[in-house]
Amino acid sequence: MVKLGKDLLGLRDLSVEQINLILDTAAACKDIFKRDIKKVPTLRGKTVVTLFYEPSTRTRTSFEIAAKWMSADAVNLTVSSSSVSKGESFVDTVRTIEAMGVDLIIIRHALAGTPRLLADSVAAHVINAGDGAHEHPTQGLLDLFTIREKKGSIAGQKVVIVGDIMHSRVAKSNIWGLTKLGAEVTVVAPPTLIPPEIESWGVKVEYNLDRALVEADVVNILRIQLERQTKAFFPTLREYSKLFGMNQERLKRAKPDLLIMHPGPANLGVEISEVVSDHERSAIREQVTNGVAVRMALLYLLTGGGSKDAVLH
Amino acid sequence: MRYCIKGGEIINPAGEFQGIGDLLVSEGRIVELGKNVKAEGAEIIEAHGKLVCPGLIDLHTHLREPGREDEETIATGTKAALKGGFTAIACMANTDPVIDNAAIVNFVVEKAKREGYVRVYPLGAITKGLKGVELAEMGEMKTAGAVGFSDDGKTLMNPAVLRSALQYSKLFEVPLLLHEEDPELAGNGVMNEGYWSTLLGLSGIPAVAEEVMIARDLLLAEETGAKVHFCHVSTKGAVNLIREAKQRGVKVTAEVTPHHFSLTEASLENYDPVYRVSPPLRTEADMFALRDGLKDGTLDVIATDHAPHSREEKHREFALAPTGMIGLETALGLAWTNLVRTGYLSKNQLIQAMSTKAAEIIGQPGGVLQAGMPADILIFDPEAEWEVTESELVSKSKNSPYLGMRLFGKVETVLVGGALKYFNQSFIE
Numbered sequence: 001m002v003k004l005g006k007d008l009l010g011l012r013d014l015s016v017e018q019i020n021l022i023l024d025t026a027a028a029c030k031d032i033f034k035r036d037i038k039k040v041p042t043l044r045g046k047t048v049v050t051l052f053y054e055p056s057t058r059t060r061t062s063f064e065i066a067a068k069w070m071s072a073d074a075v076n077l078t079v080s081s082s083s084v085s086k087g088e089s090f091v092d093t094v095r096t097i098e099a100m101g102v103d104l105i106i107i108r109h110a111l112a113g114t115p116r117l118l119a120d121s122v123a124a125h126v127i128n129a130g131d132g133a134h135e136h137p138t139q140g141l142l143d144l145f146t147i148r149e150k151k152g153s154i155a156g157q158k159v160v161i162v163g164d165i166m167h168s169r170v171a172k173s174n175i176w177g178l179t180k181l182g183a184e185v186t187v188v189a190p191p192t193l194i195p196p197e198i199e200s201w202g203v204k205v206e207y208n209l210d211r212a213l214v215e216a217d218v219v220n221i222l223r224i225q226l227e228r229q230t231k232a233f234f235p236t237l238r239e240y241s242k243l244f245g246m247n248q249e250r251l252k253r254a255k256p257d258l259l260i261m262h263p264g265p266a267n268l269g270v271e272i273s274e275v276v277s278d279h280e281r282s283a284i285r286e287q288v289t290n291g292v293a294v295r296m297a298l299l300y301l302l303t304g305g306g307s308k309d310a311v312l313h
Numbered sequence: 314m315r316y317c318i319k320g321g322e323i324i325n326p327a328g329e330f331q332g333i334g335d336l337l338v339s340e341g342r343i344v345e346l347g348k349n350v351k352a353e354g355a356e357i358i359e360a361h362g363k364l365v366c367p368g369l370i371d372l373h374t375h376l377r378e379p380g381r382e383d384e385e386t387i388a389t390g391t392k393a394a395l396k397g398g399f400t401a402i403a404c405m406a407n408t409d410p411v412i413d414n415a416a417i418v419n420f421v422v423e424k425a426k427r428e429g430y431v432r433v434y435p436l437g438a439i440t441k442g443l444k445g446v447e448l449a450e451m452g453e454m455k456t457a458g459a460v461g462f463s464d465d466g467k468t469l470m471n472p473a474v475l476r477s478a479l480q481y482s483k484l485f486e487v488p489l490l491l492h493e494e495d496p497e498l499a500g501n502g503v504m505n506e507g508y509w510s511t512l513l514g515l516s517g518i519p520a521v522a523e524e525v526m527i528a529r530d531l532l533l534a535e536e537t538g539a540k541v542h543f544c545h546v547s548t549k550g551a552v553n554l555i556r557e558a559k560q561r562g563v564k565v566t567a568e569v570t571p572h573h574f575s576l577t578e579a580s581l582e583n584y585d586p587v588y589r590v591s592p593p594l595r596t597e598a599d600m601f602a603l604r605d606g607l608k609d610g611t612l613d614v615i616a617t618d619h620a621p622h623s624r625e626e627k628h629r630e631f632a633l634a635p636t637g638m639i640g641l642e643t644a645l646g647l648a649w650t651n652l653v654r655t656g657y658l659s660k661n662q663l664i665q666a667m668s669t670k671a672a673e674i675i676g677q678p679g680g681v682l683q684a685g686m687p688a689d690i691l692i693f694d695p696e697a698e699w700e701v702t703e704s705e706l707v708s709k710s711k712n713s714p715y716l717g718m719r720l721f722g723k724v725e726t727v728l729v730g731g732a733l734k735y736f737n738q739s740f741i742e
Contacts, residue, residue, distance in 0.1 A: 012512070111630045112514035113631045117629070117631075133514035134514025195511040197508040
C-alpha cells in the first residue's frame with residue numbers, strides 16, 4: 001500500500017503514487033464542504049502547531065481550518081524575524097515545542113532548507129508550508145488538484161507558469177508535481193528571473209508570454225513580489241505588466257478553455273488584471289477551497305491515516 | 314638529539330637526493346641524506362615502506378587566536394597541523410583584534426614559540442582592520458615576523474588601494490594573498506549558483522563573481538610586478554584565467570583547498586551547513602578543472618583554509634551558519650586519496666604542492682631535504698587506510714564534512730626543527 005513518509009518537505013521527494021494518494025484523499029475531504037456540520041473526529045487528540053517565521057494569513061488560516069475540521073487541536077505560533085536575529089537557536093525552539101507533546105508541526109520560513117533542519121531535529125511530523133525559494137508543496141498539490149478537477153487529468157496538459165520563477169517556491173513545487181504527472185510545462189519570465197539550469201527539470205523556457213499562451217491549457221500566474229525590487233530584475237512594474245501581465249487582450253488570443261490560476265494574493269493590475277482574476281475561466285477562488293481539502297488530506301495521511309475512504313469517518 | 318631515518322622512500326623534488334635511503338638529523342638540522350648513511354650515535358627511526366618528505370607547509374590556516382579561543386587556539390591549531398603532517402603554517406589575519414600591527418604579530422609569534430607544535434608564520438592584514446581603506450604597516454609587521462599579507466575573508470574592492478598595496482609590497486618582497494569574490498555579484502548568495510541552487514532554493518554565488526576579481530588582479534599583478542597569490546581558487550574559469558596569464562609570463566601563484574578538489578555543490582543536498590564554505594563548493598566540472606590546474610602547475614599549492622567553527626554556530630539554518638570547515642588533519646589524506654591514487658599528481662608533484670612551493674611563496678626555509686637545512690620532516694604511510702572520526706580530531710572544532718570517510722595516507726612521524734614531535738602516530742609531549 002502507498003504511504004507517505006514522516007514529513008512532507010517537497011514534491012521532489014514524492015512518487016507519482018504518493019501524489020495520487022494525496023489528491024484522491026483530498027477529493028474525499030472536499031465532500032465536507034457540502035455538509036452542514038463541517039467537523040469530523042478523525043484527528044481527535046492530535047495536536048498540530050503552525051510555526052510561521054514569515055507573515056501569512058492565507059496559508060496559515062487554511063491549515064488551521066483543515067486541522068479544526070478534522071478535530072485536531074491547532075496552536076498558532078508566529079515568530080517575529082527579530083527574535084531570529086537576536087540569535088535564538090532554531091533547533092532549541094523547535095525541540096521545546098516538541099517537548100510539549102506536539103504531533104505535527106507546520107512550518108513556514110524565509111530560509112530555504114529550514115523545514116529539513118526541523119524534520120531532522122524532531123520526531124514529530126513536519127509539513128513545509130513554504131521555505132524561501134525552495135518549495136511550497138501544499139500549494140503545489142492544491143494546484144495539481146485544481147487542474148485535475150477542472151481538466152480531468154494532468155498528463156498531457158500544457159501548463160504555462162509565468163512570473164518570478166527564480167524566487168518562487170510555488171513554481172518549483174508546481175514544476176516537480178506537474179512533470180512527474182506528465183504535464184508539459186513552460187516557464188515564462190524575463191531572463192533575469194529564470195533560475196539557472198531550470199531546463200534540466202524538464203521544462204521549456206520562454207521569454208514571450210504571447211507565444212507561450214497560444215497552445216496553453218492552463219496558465220498559473222505568480223505573484224510579483226513588490227518588495228523584491230532591489231536588484232533591478234526588471235525596470236518597472238509598468239513594463240513588467242505590459243510584457244508579462246495577464247489581461248483581457250491576452251485572454252482573447254488564448255484557447256477558449258484556458259484555465260486561469262494564481263496562488264494569491266494577487267497584485268491586481270500588475271501580473272493579472274481584475275477582469276481576468278474574476279473571469280469565469282479563473283479557478284482562483286476554487287484553489288483556496290481546494291487548499292483546505294488538500295491540507296486535511298495531508299494531516300490525515302501523515303499522522304497515520306491509510307484509506308481515503310476512512311478520512312471523513 | 315641525533316636521529317637516523319632508515320630505509321624510507323625519500324620524496325624530495327627540490328633536493329639533490331631522491332629514492333630509497335637514509336636521512337641523518339643532528340642538532341636540529343639535516344646532516345646527510347643518501348644511501349647507507351652512517352648512523353653512529355643516532356636513534357634509528359625505521360621507515361621501510363614509508364615516504365619521507367619535507368614537512369608540509371600550509372599557507373592558509375585560521376588559528377582564531379586572538380579572539381575566538383573557544384573555536385581554536387594557537388596550541389590546538391598547531392597540534393592539529395602537526396597531526397596532519399605540517400611542520401609550518403601561515404595563519405590568517407582576520408582574528409579579533411585583526412593582525413594589522415606589529416604588536417599583534419608579535420603576540421602570535423611569541424605565543425606560538427611557547428605553545429605551538431609547529432612553526433607559525435603570521436600573515437598580516439593588507440589594510441587596517443581589513444576595511445580596505447588604509448594600508449596597514451607592512452614594514453613594521455614584517456620586522457615582527459609577518460611573512461606575507463592578506464585581507465582574507467574580504468575582497469579588496471577598491472582597485473586603487475590594492476594597486477598601492479601591491480606597489481608598496483615590493484619594498485619588502487612579500488606576497489599579497491588575495492581572497493577574490495565580488496561582493497555585489499555574490500549578493501546574498503550562500504552556495505554556488507547553478508543547478509543545485511535552483512533545486513535547493515538557496516541564493517547562488519555565480520562563478521563569475523570570483524573570475525571578474527581574478528581577471529582584474531591579474532592585470533594589476535602584471536602592471537605592478539608585485540607578488541600576487543590567489544587564495545582558494547574554486548572555478549574552472551579562474552583556472553583558465555590564471556593559466557593564460559602564466560603563459561604570457563605574469564608571475565602569480567595560486568592555491569586550491571582540499572575541499573574544492575574533493576567535493577562538489579551536490580553535497581549540499583540536505584542543507585548541512587558543514588558544507589557551507591567561502592568560496593562555495595562548485596560543480597563537478599570545476600572540481601576536475603582544479604585537479605587539472607594542479608597537475609599542469611597552474612595552481613601551485615594545496616592550502617587548507619582550515620576554518621574552525623563552534624557547533625553552536627554551525628548547527629543551524631544553512632544561510633545563517635558561518636562559512637568554513639577545518640582541514641589540517643585531513644588535507645594529506647584527501648590529497649593522497651583524490652589526487653595521487655587517481656593519477657592526477659605524482660608523489661613529487663604532491664610534495665611540491667604541499668610543501669616546496671609554499672615555502673618559496675612565503676620565502677621561508679623548508680620544502681626541501683638538504684644538508685644544513687632545518688630538519689622539518691614528515692614520514693607517512695601511503696598505503697594505510699584510516700577513518701576520519703570526531704574523537705580522533707585534535708582541532709578544537711569538529712566542523713569537518715569528512716567524518717566517517719575512509720582515506721589513504723596516514724601521518725606516522727613528524728620532526729620539527731630536528732625535534733621528534735609526533736612518533737608512530739602519537740604526540741611526544
